[in-house]
Amino acid sequence: MKEVISLQDIKKSYYLGKQELPVLKGINLIINSNEYVALMGPSGSGKSTLMNIIGCLDTTTSGTYILNGKDVSRMEDDELADVRNIEIGFVFQQFNLLPRLTAWENVAMPLIYAGTGKKEREERARAMLDKVGLGDRAHHKPNELSGGQSQRVAIARALINNPSIILADEPTGNLDTKTSVEIMDIFSQIHAQGNTVVLVTHEEDIANYTHRVVRIRDGVVETDTRRPKGNVQTNETTIA
Numbered sequence: 001m002k003e004v005i006s007l008q009d010i011k012k013s014y015y016l017g018k019q020e021l022p023v024l025k026g027i028n029l030i031i032n033s034n035e036y037v038a039l040m041g042p043s044g045s046g047k048s049t050l051m052n053i054i055g056c057l058d059t060t061t062s063g064t065y066i067l068n069g070k071d072v073s074r075m076e077d078d079e080l081a082d083v084r085n086i087e088i089g090f091v092f093q094q095f096n097l098l099p100r101l102t103a104w105e106n107v108a109m110p111l112i113y114a115g116t117g118k119k120e121r122e123e124r125a126r127a128m129l130d131k132v133g134l135g136d137r138a139h140h141k142p143n144e145l146s147g148g149q150s151q152r153v154a155i156a157r158a159l160i161n162n163p164s165i166i167l168a169d170e171p172t173g174n175l176d177t178k179t180s181v182e183i184m185d186i187f188s189q190i191h192a193q194g195n196t197v198v199l200v201t202h203e204e205d206i207a208n209y210t211h212r213v214v215r216i217r218d219g220v221v222e223t224d225t226r227r228p229k230g231n232v233q234t235n236e237t238t239i240a
Ligand SMILES: Nc1ncnc2c1ncn2[C@@H]1O[C@H](COP(=O)(O)OP(=O)(O)O)[C@@H](O)[C@H]1O
Pocket: 014, 015, 021, 023, 041, 042, 043, 044, 045, 046, 047, 048, 049, 050
């Protein structure tokens, strides 16, 4: 088993003036290649803080984070941005699409930073939109898309650089149940293609799609449960 994410005694505090707010108080967690993990815990327990650290969007106060064999906990911001572009696809609850750009332009955005030419950007973005079932919405702006369609665009954007790790912070938090099921089916496919998938959710139904549930409370890992693959929930309604 290849370790892709190794968190060792991760601590994170926020500072409000001189007052310290300790949020993560020593997180130890190893996630192997191709695991499918749900991160759960009460509101305010530090799930997003931890996901942002895992996704190299934020740095730790102390502790060691080894990502795919590289110690990213000592990296500067620009180095971290490079690692993030190559290794990580991030999906947010609020979709975080750029409102003035079309669906394909949003999906293609990470390729601009990767230095890909315009023609290839458009081709790859369109192919990725096809994959998430949105090929016919390439020229729509975010305000012309439903929540579920917007999240598909965001997933396509997260996948465009072929990252091995997909992180999603409450990806179904703004979606109705039916749409949530469709989105979880996409994550399950991404996992089935060999990716490592970590998502935050507070819904047991959503966590049931994954193979491992890590619960955090009071800044540490409270429980860490793997379940046999046979027990994983599958959705029978969307098999084509
Ligand atoms: N940028 C920040 N500055 C100060 N406090 C923050 C910041 N981000 C989060 N917090 C605080 O850290 C705690 C954990 O937040 P968060 O990681 O968002 O929790 P969760 O995602 O589990 O709801 C909360 O008390 C929150 O108010």
